[in-house]
Amino acid sequence: MRTKELITFVLDIGEQMLISGAEVNRVEDSITRMCSAYGAKRVNVLTITSSILVTVKMDDGEMYTQTRRIRSYLTNLNKLDKLNDLSRYICDHKPDLEEIERRIEIVDEVGTYSPKQQYGIYALVASSFTVFFGGDVSDAIVSALIGMLLKLMMGFIRKIDKNTVITNVFCSFIVGLVTILSVSLGFGTNVDHIIIGNIMLLIPGLALTNAIKDIISGDTISGLLRLNEAFVIAVSIASGFSLATLLMGGLV
């Protein structure tokens, strides 16, 4: 058995799970189970939001250590579901390395919604939240259009700088500016409902949910890291809107 390669594949799966939006507990549990299925005597895994560290002691007493650094996240819960199935399959059937590799490749090909559909989804998120918080029909339409603009801007800024804080400050600044402008021109009636609808697109909903789930399962470090990350994002959103508001001379 080529243990080194096996651990690399197992870590690949764990890494992809974490990137796609899994809780820390799920990642650690999957890695442990997969290694144990191939006869590891002892598995020590430490996962935090930015890194995975695993040391495995095999039957013959040999020790193997590998680490991964995770730099950016890309939420994809469909992929997470597929990875979860894959890890279960590996534990139950113990396939050989070639099969694991082939199956990881299949999971990697899990697509996202097409760019056109993505614009539609952004519009739907923004307008449904605008209605949810009490906006009228004209607000919902303006909000949907600004949601699509936000998607466009996000794609643009991510090409220049991948930093989350910068992305959020920039995007919320643009949203604030365009909203205030369009309402003062007579498109849409409530600035607040339109902006809130678009704020929801930037808010790290998954980071918050996972923070709570991590803390429940005892992974306090990761939970606090995620909570902190969510707080930083909230502040960066607020600062972007503040800039826009101040520039336009106060809230309408």
Added chain:
Amino acid sequence: MMMDMHDVIQIIAAYFTSVSFALLYNIRGNAVNLAGIGGMVSWALYLGIGYFYPNEIVQYFFAAALVTWYSEFMARKLKMPAVVFLSPGIIPFVPGRGLYYTMSYALNGEMTLFSEMGIETVTIAVSIAAGIMAAAAIYRIVRGIERFNKRKKRTA
């Protein structure tokens, strides 16, 4: 008891917020609809409790608990990670509104309103977290008992 029109619109909108977030997180197939129903039902519970016991903290707590149980139940039934249902389902409760008004009061220099709104936002976030925690704890205990009974049956 009559529900007013605003509540009906909000419940329908809650379904769409959850569905749209499920799509945003790239969830496919029937799970999208189920996540939407989770968000809708728990928002209806939030409003429903409001009729009998108008206390935001209590309302958010039980609604968050409901959506947690719902997603754990669905996750088990469909053999998917619970987060697939929980994170879109909890979305209507995320206090984006509080964040916005807190910020806008701060900008307008209304410090009393700012601190009130800020505290309210944090309180809501904490009561949602508490609801999820309580529900998850109870769910784990119930599952633990189930497993224990199964093991006992096997050994007996």
